Every structure is written in C-alpha cells, then in structure tokens.
Amino acid sequence: MKALIHGQSTLEAQGTLDSGSSDLQVLMRVVEQCRSLEIRDACLQLTYLVNALMLAAQMNRYGSFKHLGISILMI
C-alpha cells in the first residue's frame, strides 16, 4: 500500500498522471515502482541477514572482538 501511494504521488509529481495517459499505463508504472521497492526491501533484508550471520560467526569463532571485521558496522 505504501508503494502504491508513493508510486502514485511520484507520478503526480512528475506530471505523468494527465488526462492523456491511459489507466493501463498508470498501472504499469505503479507496478514498476512497487517492484523496485520490493527488490530494494529484499536487498536490505538480505544484507541484514548476511551481516548478522557473519557477526555471529565471528563471535563464535573468537569470543573476542579484537579480530572482528567491519561487518558489525554494516548492520
């Protein structure tokens, strides 16, 4: 729903929601917007999962943060 609202407001701001554009075109653009937001969200989730995995691995491996890499700073 957020993606739909955001997509529509973006299109309105761009002036693409004029009378000339058909409903299908508008729908297609909103779908594209939703898709990109979904992918971005999934990428963020994947980054978090990988970084949490690396952090846990390093904590288990050493029990100390002297050798800890940068992954904690990326979470």
Place this chain on the structure above:
Amino acid sequence: MRVTQKPKYTIFTELRVYVERCHPEIPDASTIFSRRTLDRYFMDGMSIAALCGAGSFYILILLACSRARTEIRKIDGTMINRLAKIIRFPTSIFHLTTKGFLTDYYLDTPERRLVKGDIIPAIAHMCQLYPLLLKVILPSTTLDELFPEESDKLAIQEVEWGNIQLTDHILDQIIY
C-alpha cells in the same frame, strides 16, 4: 546505604570499547552497541546459521524475499532447531529404540509437505538458474578471519552455494 553495582564486563562491553577506540566516527557507540541490540543480532545470526546449515545458503534469499526477519526473531532457539531439523530431514526422523536399534519413522505433516513440495524444489530451481559462489557473501577479509589455517582460501571462495557437502563443512566451521 545504596550500593551501585558495577556493570559486568562482557564481550559486549569489549565491543563497545573497541568501537569507541577504533571507530571514533561512530557517535554514541554505547547506545548503538547496547547489550540488548547485540544480543538480538547474535541470536538472529545463529538462527540464520542453523537454517542455512539445515538447508543451503539459498535459504537466505528465501528469507529475504519473504521478509521473514521479524517472524524468525519471534521464534526461540528450540523451535529454530526443530525447524532446521524439519528442513534437513523432511520425510522421516531417526529414533533410537529401547533395544538399541536405529529406526526411522516416516512422517507426513503439513510443514514437512511444505518443505518437500515447495522449499526444496525452489532451492533446486535456484541452484540451476542462479549459481552463486561463496565469495558473494564471504569476502576475502572475512575468510582470512574465519579460516586462518586453511591454505586453499581461493578454492573456498569459488564453492557454489548449491554444493551442500562443502557449504555444510564451511557452516560447521563458522558455527562451531
């Protein structure tokens, strides 16, 4: 008389001190790296490692696409272990009888059917369509830290996510 108790020196204290000393650009490290937050990261990491160890690294993609992070966080460690067991052995469980024989019981429950019918085919499909290498998630610096004694680090980086035996070995090294 009120006595203020000195906080325990733990690994989280060590991390805070480490970040304050080595990364002064991070403001307010004590808040960001509070014990509770780090505990949550650690629990999440171990849950993910258990699920990856049960299945494959492709589980990461499934979790990310299904936005299962919050759901995973709600599950405690025992349930994660049970979930990992279902993913690893979806058709049967091994049971040691009173006479010392190892028998397996065939189980057919909805969650096991889900693993057999959806998750395993999805991962097999991804293995074929999107072959990924370990270097995608294991950069060389992390690899140096995790496997200081392994000589063939380049070969580890070139392991495919679909290679269950090798990824299981690497995850064992990571977890234990």
